[in-house]
Amino acid sequence: MLRFVHTSDWQIGMKGGGLGAAGALVAEKRLETVDRVLVIAEEHQIRFVLAAGDLFEDNTVSQELVDKVAAVVRAHPSVEVHAIPGNHDLPGPGSVWNRPALKAIPNLQCHVDRTPVPLGPDATLLPFPVKSRYAGADPLESLEELFVKPGIHVGLGHGHLTVVQFGGHEQDVRLPIDPAHVSRAGLDYLALGHWHGTRLFNAADGHARVAYSGTHEQTSYTETDAGNVLVVEIDDKGAPPRVNKVRSGTMSWARQQLTFAGEADTERLRSVLHGCSADLLLLQIGGELPSGLDAAYRALMQESRGRFKDLRVDDRELRWRVDDDPTSLQDISDPCLSEVAAELRRRMSEGTARDAEVAREAWYQLRMLLQEAEL
Secondary structure, three states: OEEEEEEEOOOEOOOOOOOOOHHHHHHHHHHHHHHHHHHHHHHOOOOEEEEOOOOEOOOOOOHHHHHHHHHHHHOOOOOEEEEOOOOOOOOOOOOHHHOHHHHOOOOEEEOOOOOOEEOOOOEEEEEOOOOOOOOOOOOOOOOOOOOOOOOEEEEEEEOEEOOOOOOOOOOOOOOEEOOHHHHHHOOOEEEEEOOOOOEEEEOOOOOEEEEEOOEOOOOOOOOOOOOEEEEEEEOOOOOOOEEEEEEOOOOOEEEEEEEEEOOOOOHHHHHHHHHOOOOEEEEEEEEEEEHHHHHHHHHHHHHHHHHOOEEEEEEEEEEEEOOOOOOOOOOOOOHHHHHHHHHHHHHHHHOOHHHHHHHHHHHHHHHHHHHHHOO
16 A cells, blocks of 8 residues: 655745735745644654645745755654655756755755656656646657556656646646646646646546645635645545545635625625635625725725735725715815816716726725815
């Protein structure tokens, strides 16, 4: 029997761009969760962790972070980590994998060539490291048939499947992998990295012999089913793998949509914000509200930001109706300002989504200025 933990795409050193102040926290959690991955192996009494590429964000990652990763791996000497470079941490003269701090770890091996590696007495690891992000060639195409070779054979690769599209991800990277080679060659399991969500793909025999573990800690709002590792058990050569998803991530991400239909208050929005227990929330708001609720809307958003480590609000599809606005700015004594208010009302009602968004902001600012000046 062979048992191992399948993980990938730690991307240590990721900046968390677009997350504002939460970016540093997300980057920190990604490092902390490396320890969790190894703890999961220990809890399941598993000796091997197979890490399918992109463990570092790039080859210029700071030495401080490299040292921290090294310390985490060293702290779990009973677990052997077998890694390959991905398209983010390519091998070569300037590769992060050449750093002495990593090369000196006895229980970490980064396989930069395709030399088979024994995993205990009855299993073999076949590493397929990435050499170039634009390779364009399937690394499994030249894989010899393994049916006559004794023992379990597990592949470790990084790239995108040629027969299924899980969504856009680094589409400029050309690392095709045809899962048909798994059945053709008799590979018992192919552990993949590159896609950040957990995905299992059945081979020709109907069993899940190809899988993406997904990243160990979620990276962005667009990822689906991220923050996991896979615990894999294979009883014997040719036996169907048992693949169990285990949660490793410690931060929760949520995406919610809310469409208003001309409500007279913002209570539905309050319920959504107060009812969400996620650490990070992307809220997409559309529909229509009276423009008189603009101040209440802004106040609720400001109040709610303290409830989350990150709150992203996309309200580009939210329209503001001005016909029932009690502060419609129609009684302005200054003729120039009155003309400006009329033009803003027109753009909010008739303009494009972008025009309406700009007009709403201008409307709000004008109203605030008039209130301050008591005009």
